[in-house]
Amino acid sequence: MVYVLEITIGLLLLLVGVLFWRLTALLKEKQEIQKRFTALQDRVDGLQLDNLESRLNPHLFKNILNSIQSHAYQTFFALDKLANVLDYILYDSQQKLVTPREEIAFAINLIEINKIKISPLFELRVKTKVNDNEKLFDQKLLAPLISIDLIENAFKHADLQSADAFISVLFEFKDHCFSLTVSNKISDKKAMKKERSGIGATTLEQRLRIIYKNNFQLEKHTDNSIYTVHLKINLLDYKNQMLITG
CATH class of the missing domain: 3.30.565.10 (Histidine kinase-like ATPase, C-terminal domain)
Incomplete structure (x- = not known):
């Protein structure tokens, strides 16, 4: 039981670490975007608002949206796989034996979490x-x-x-x-x-x-x-x- 608990804690720490890494990356990306936007504001200083909007690169905002969407999907995907892994550890692993099909499904979920x-x-x-x-x-x-x-x-x-x-x-x-x-x-x-x-x-x-x-x-x-x-x-x-x- 102690061994199973150590595995569960390890998986939780892994997910927390991954989420923290993703959050840090997003904050750095946000800072970089802010710098670009500030530089753009300096270049168009004195122009009217409609002129400023016409100069904004629409691809920049598209890339931001895609990045946020990607991180959100990866987080959801990881949580979904983690839920399956924890169910297996907390319930199925308490049985003396499981089927090979169940063990392989668990292992694949574990691999998907590590892929992050x-x-x-x-x-x-x-x-x-x-x-x-x-x-x-x-x-x-x-x-x-x-x-x-x-x-x-x-x-x-x-x-x-x-x-x-x-x-x-x-x-x-x-x-x-x-x-x-x-x-x-x-x-x-x-x-x-x-x-x-x-x-x-x-x-x-x-x-x-x-x-x-x-x-x-x-x-x-x-x-x-x-x-x-x-x-x-x-x-x-x-x-x-x-x-x-x-």
Whole structure:
């Protein structure tokens, strides 16, 4: 429960930080617009009001309107995704198991929230490959929040403002197995160390061992500054194991 609370607080702090950054950007933009408008007033000093209005660049006001509209949409979009994430954490994650469909939907919402803080040039690839004939896809066999650490780790260690960096997330469900592969180019900058940092990876491995025993694989490797982690869980074997143990 403490771990879930830490995740919730972290998401709230992330959104507050993003909103504060957006507000700061808007204030700077407003100051720049005020400077331009003041300069324009100086140039047309002495002219009549109708002459002043005829000289105003209509594109300036159009750009202002588009900027405000864009920020408002991003804020609304982020709040909507955050609401879905919090619902999942507060309610669905309290269940012992969820369906792979529910976990993937949660993870995608989490990724959408993180997209707010990345550069427009940053390459973020998210794909989902699901075999429609897989009946286990809608059965409660997956531990909730099992994907969060791998995704958050990628956003933590990638340079989100670099055009050369990337994050790739692939969800797969085939042959009764849930798979998540996350790759990212490691940032040259050192990630800021936080209190209790690194607990996520340890907790994930412990959960996997306790819940899935020998029915999972967790592989990690680094090649040419690209870090890749692959998680695969055989849900059919896990289901059979549950039936045997009762």
